[in-house]
Amino acid sequence: MNETVTPADPQPVVMAQNPIGKVVAVTSGKGGVGKTFVSANLAAALARRGLRVLVLDADLGLANLDVVLNLYPKLTLHDVFTGKATLEEAILPAPGGFSVLLAGSGMVEYSRLTPEVRSEFLRVVHSLVPRYDVVLLDTGAGISDVVLFAVSLASEVLMVATPEPTSLTDAYATIKVLAGQQQRDQVRLIVNQTSRAGSGLAITRQLQQVLDRFVVGALGRPFTLAHLGDIPADPEVRQAVMRRQLLVKSLPDSPAATAIAQIAHALKEKLAAKSG
C-alpha cells in the first residue's frame, strides 16, 4: 500500500500554483528539528544583509514562533483569515529587524485544507510578496495538506533535518513527496545540530544517492538535493530559546549563529541569481 489518501483529504495537493519567486519555505520531515529556530534566526540574518524579510507562521498554530520571538499579539493570521483583522494590523515588527505574521493559538482546526483556508492563505501570501524581498514560511513537519500546500507556494524549499536516523528517514520521505507530487527539481538541505564539520555534506550526498537510485528513475527527470549548510549543535541555542532571544543578535559569534549567517549569505546569493 502506498500513499493512502484518507477520506478526510479528498484530493492530494499537487503543485497548487506556480511557485512564487520570493517565497521560501522552511520545512522538515519530523517535528522538533529546529525549523522555527532556523526560520527566525535566518530571517534576522537576512535582514542584517539589508533584505526586507517577513516570516509567516505557516505551521498554523504549532510553530511556537511567538515563544521564540517573545511576541504575543492580539491580532493574528487567524483573525485575518476570519476577517476580524486586516493584514496590516496583524503584521508585527520582530526583534531581529524583520516582520512576522503569527498564527496564534486560535488556529485550532487546520488539519484539513478547506477551499476557504486555501484561498485565504493564497490571498495573504500574494499580498505580502510585493512588500518584501523574502517571505519565509515556517511550515509544519511532514506531509499534511496544509504543509504541502504552503510548500507548494515556495520557489525555494529549505529542508531542515538533524543527523539523527529518524529525522533523515522522514526528511527523505518528505523530499520524495515534494519531488514527485510537486514536480520540484530541487530542494535545499540544512543539517542542524551536527557534531562534526562536513557531516552535512556527507549526509546530503548519501541522500542524493538514495534519491538517484529510487526516485529519479521513476520521475524521468533530474532532481537535486543541494546542501545549503550545517548548523552545529550548540548549547547556546537552547539558552537563547529559553531567554527568548535571537541567537544571531544576542551571540552573533557563537558557532550556530555564525553558521546561520553563512546560510543567509548563501541563500541571498541564490535568490539574487534567481531574480536577476
Next chain:
Amino acid sequence: MSSPSAAQPVDLQALNLEDARALLEHDAQNGDREAGESATHYLQRVIDGLCDLSLKDPLTGLGNRRHFHAVLGRSIEAVARTGDSVLLLLLDIDHFKRINDTHGHHAGDQVLRAIAACLARCVRPMDTVARYGGEEFALILPHCRPGFGLVVAERVREAIAALTISVAPLQTLRATVSVGGAYAPEWVRSTAELWIERADQQLYRAKAEGRNRVCLDQPRELAVSAEEKGLLFSQLDLDELPPPGVPAPTAHRVNA
C-alpha cells in the same frame, strides 16, 4: 479578620456527606469512616472516591465518556508535537437491540460487562478503554504503528466474537462487534471531534459492509522501504548517530 487556617480541624458534622457516602457505597467503595481515621484522611478518601467515580462507567467499571474525552484531548495535543502514532478504535455491538429485546435488559447488561472485561484484557496498560455510549466502546492506543493497527483491531474483534457470555443459568449468548478506527493526524493542529468523526465514518462503513468487521482510516504514510534505508545508512559515518542499543526510532514506518 479570621481566615480558615490549615490547622483548623474539619468539622465532619457540618458537612453533608450522606449523598457522597451513598454513592461510594453503591459502587462498593467503602464510604464509611474507619475507626481511628483522621478527619482529613477520611475526607481525602471520600474526595478521591468521588473523582474516581466521576470518570468511571458504573455498569462496566471502564472509563466513561468524560474520561475518554479527557484522554483523547490530551493525545491529540501530544501527537501534534511528537508525531506518535495513536490509534482510536470505536466499537459498536452488533444487533444489541435484538439481544435486549429477545433476552431482556439484564442479559444486555451481562453482554456489556463481558465485552468490557474482554476489552480490558486485550489491551496494554498504557491504553485507554472506555464505554463511549450505550453499546459503544472506545479504545485509545498510543504507540501503535500504522502497520499494526489492523492486526490489533482484528485481535480485539476476534476475542469478542469468541466469548461465550453467560446471561442466565444454563443460558449463554454470543456477540460480535463492528470496529471503526482512525489515527490522530501527526504534526498538525486538529480537534478530537474531527478524530472521532473519522473513526465514526469507518465504524459506519464496517456496519454497512456487514458487521463483525474492522474498517480503518489509514494515515498517509511516509513510505520508505528497507532497501532505501539500507542504502541511506550503510555509508554514513555512524559517529553522528546514536550508539547501538538505543531503541529504534518509531516515528518513521516501513511500508510493506
